[in-house]
Amino acid sequence: MRVSGGKQDRAASQLGIKWGGQMGSIMPEVKLGWRHQFGATNADVGAEFDIAPDSSFRVLSQSEKRDAALIDIGLSAEISKNVVGKIGYQGRLNGDADSHAGGITLIARFGGAAK
DSSP states (O other): EEEEEEEEEEEEEEEEEEEOOBBBBBEEEEEEEEEEEEEEEOEEEEOOOSSSSOOEEEEEOOOOEEEEEEEEEEEEEEEETEEEEEEEEEEOOOOOOOOEEEEEEEOOOOOOOOO
């Protein structure tokens, strides 16, 4: 497969709010936002099969709605003097192509003094 090029004319803006706090050794954080996409709502890519000359074709991606809600929720906690645990969720919701991600992280400090 040989990709001959693609076109994706778009830009996006984001507007949101962030709240974070600390309750003892627990630190919650919430980010809520709105994303608006300007320009094309899909991408266009040209391709051709290497083993079949003159087999060029175009692939047009799925169209996506212009507006999406953004959600980012996290919770951090100091587990010990040198270990912090984090759990979080991130979502982009627009009804067409929703995406969700989550994660768990352990951060261990080695060496220097903890703050």
